[in-house]
Amino acid sequence: MTFEDFKRMVSVSKEEICRKILEGNRDKIKVKKEKKVVENLVKIFDATLEISNREGFSNMTVRNLSKKAGLSMGALYSYFSNKDELLEMIQAQGREISRRVLETQIGPIDDPREKLRRAIQSHLYLSEAMQPWFYFSYIEARNLSKTEQKKAIASEIDSETVFLEIIEEGIRRGFYAVKDITLVAPVLKAMLQDWYLKRWKYKQRKITIDQYADFVVDFIEQYLSK
Amino acid sequence: MTFEDFKRMVSVSKEEICRKILEGNRDKIKVKKEKKVVENLVKIFDATLEISNREGFSNMTVRNLSKKAGLSMGALYSYFSNKDELLEMIQAQGREISRRVLETQIGPIDDPREKLRRAIQSHLYLSEAMQPWFYFSYIEARNLSKTEQKKAIASEIDSETVFLEIIEEGIRRGFYAVKDITLVAPVLKAMLQDWYLKRWKYKQRKITIDQYADFVVDFIEQYLSK
DNA sequence: GTCTATACATAGATAGAC
DNA sequence: GTCTATCTATGTATAGAC
Numbered sequence: 001m002t003f004e005d006f007k008r009m010v011s012v013s014k015e016e017i018c019r020k021i022l023e024g025n026r027d028k029i030k031v032k033k034e035k036k037v038v039e040n041l042v043k044i045f046d047a048t049l050e051i052s053n054r055e056g057f058s059n060m061t062v063r064n065l066s067k068k069a070g071l072s073m074g075a076l077y078s079y080f081s082n083k084d085e086l087l088e089m090i091q092a093q094g095r096e097i098s099r100r101v102l103e104t105q106i107g108p109i110d111d112p113r114e115k116l117r118r119a120i121q122s123h124l125y126l127s128e129a130m131q132p133w134f135y136f137s138y139i140e141a142r143n144l145s146k147t148e149q150k151k152a153i154a155s156e157i158d159s160e161t162v163f164l165e166i167i168e169e170g171i172r173r174g175f176y177a178v179k180d181i182t183l184v185a186p187v188l189k190a191m192l193q194d195w196y197l198k199r200w201k202y203k204q205r206k207i208t209i210d211q212y213a214d215f216v217v218d219f220i221e222q223y224l225s226k
Numbered sequence: 227m228t229f230e231d232f233k234r235m236v237s238v239s240k241e242e243i244c245r246k247i248l249e250g251n252r253d254k255i256k257v258k259k260e261k262k263v264v265e266n267l268v269k270i271f272d273a274t275l276e277i278s279n280r281e282g283f284s285n286m287t288v289r290n291l292s293k294k295a296g297l298s299m300g301a302l303y304s305y306f307s308n309k310d311e312l313l314e315m316i317q318a319q320g321r322e323i324s325r326r327v328l329e330t331q332i333g334p335i336d337d338p339r340e341k342l343r344r345a346i347q348s349h350l351y352l353s354e355a356m357q358p359w360f361y362f363s364y365i366e367a368r369n370l371s372k373t374e375q376k377k378a379i380a381s382e383i384d385s386e387t388v389f390l391e392i393i394e395e396g397i398r399r400g401f402y403a404v405k406d407i408t409l410v411a412p413v414l415k416a417m418l419q420d421w422y423l424k425r426w427k428y429k430q431r432k433i434t435i436d437q438y439a440d441f442v443v444d445f446i447e448q449y450l451s452k
Numbered sequence: 453g454t455c456t457a458t459a460c461a462t463a464g465a466t467a468g469a470c
Numbered sequence: 471g472t473c474t475a476t477c478t479a480t481g482t483a484t485a486g487a488c
Contacts, residue, residue: 030453031453031454032453033453036453040453055368055369056282056284056368056369058282058284058285059284059369061480061481061482062481062482062483063480063481063482071454071455072454072455072456073455073456073482073483073484074453074454074455074456074483074484074485075453075454075455077482077483077484078453078454081483082482082483083482083483139365139368142281142282142365143281143282143285153426156427182431182433182441183433183437183438183441186420186424186427186428187417187420187441187442187445189420190416190417190419190420190424191413191416191417193416194412194413194415194416198412198416200379201382201412202412205408207408207409211409212409215408215409215413216413218449219413219445219449222448222449223444223445223448223449256471257471257472258471259471262471266471287462287463287464288463288464288465289462289463289464297472297473298472298473298474299464299465299466299473299474300465300466300467300471300472300473300474301471301472301473303464303465303466304471304472307465308464308465309464309465
């Protein structure tokens with residue numbers, strides 16, 4: 001599967017995402033016309049991600065957001081009741097999509113080696129297709145409330161566990177060498193995150209997503225091979 | 227060399243660091259008594275790092291800082307002329323110390339394999355000894371002015387180049403396999419950074435710094451080995 | 453549903469007494 | 471060298487007209 005195939009398969013269009021956000025937040029959003037809501041949510045999240053990823057969420061004023069999104073301040077507050085709620089909505093949706101996509105991508109695969117490759121690839125592809133969301137989620141997690149921070153941490157641990165279990169299965173089935181793998185999943189996560197955290201670096205050096213994916217897979221497999 | 231040896235060798239005490247900051251900023255700091263300055267700078271940076279690493283630099287108010295540092299707001303402004311300058315001072319000092327320590331630690335070593343190991347170890351040890359500084363520098367780099375951001379990027383590239391050149395030398399001298407190493411240094415950096423960015427994770431799992439260092443060295447060497 | 457106008461709080465920064 | 475008091479700008483959030 002290429003990156004283009006991936007984008008077609010998983011529905012990560014802005015409208016799609018905003019429709020899901022609406023579903024999960026009917027109580028918080030005051031406006032009732034579904035079409036209108038989705039339309040405006042796209043504007044709001046686009047603007048929020050753009051401003052925040054440039055100058056930080058706490059430096060983004062609602063006035064700035066209003067201007068960039070093309071909605072008045074009053075109108076904005078019909079879609080969220082305060083700034084923190086806006087932050088939470090984006091974070092929650094990011095987690096939800098990650099979990100779902102990863103699950104559907106690797107669920108059916110049996111061979112642990114193939115499964116590991118696809119898990120790495122899917123993770124990178126998804127973070128590429130939704131780069132602003134992933135960057136935002138990582139960087140702004142610190143601005144969440146204590147309870148929401150716990151959810152972010154749980155999500156990180158969760159996706160790490162997915163990798164760990166694939167590797168353990170690979171060892172059990174004799175595909176990988178028997179060795180201490182405590183730190184493999186954590187550093188693998190770090191490598192995957194670096195792709196969207198340091199986009200500037202890889203762009204500048206003209207590294208494609210497939211080159212990066214191949215490298216990470218190769219790197220990990222060398223370590224796990226007997 | 228153990229972590230304890232390292233801390234004794236390189237002078238990374240708060241006073242030491244603040245004395246260096248004073249040297250580089252005599253023009254910006256209005257107070258003249260050297261002893262007093264160092265004493266207060268320690269309080270100011272301690273408080274800044276503590277508050278910022280918890281809730282972000284932009285969410286830290288000068289009032290909060292004043293309270294935590296035990297100095298009035300008026301007094302604070304004798305040590306920096308505005309909040310951004312405070313940010314820059316910390317960042318500049320972090321870069322300077324990193325560069326210097328890394329250089330002195332690996333400078334004299336000849337064998338590329340030994341050099342690579344020491345570079346990884348020193349980098350981790352330093353980031354451990356100065357964890358709040360490193361965390362702050364990474365996270366708050368985005369709040370710097372465009373010119374200062376360029377310096378931060380240059381510093382990242384610079385330390386990456388150190389690793390790259392050691393590895394190239396290792397290949398030339400026949401210690402490592404001849405293969406494409408374009409992405410080795412970037413992901414190595416990502417792994418080193420993860421240690422101070424996700425302190426909570428490694429602490430919780432009781433991973434020691436030496437365990438982590440050994441793993442990263444092993445991981446990289448497996449990949450580079452013929 | 454969306455706007456404008458505004459209330460109210462809190463931010464960064466400084467002046468002038470001590 | 472340090473403090474308190476205060477200025478001014480800007481922040482979030484809402485009320486009420488359209």
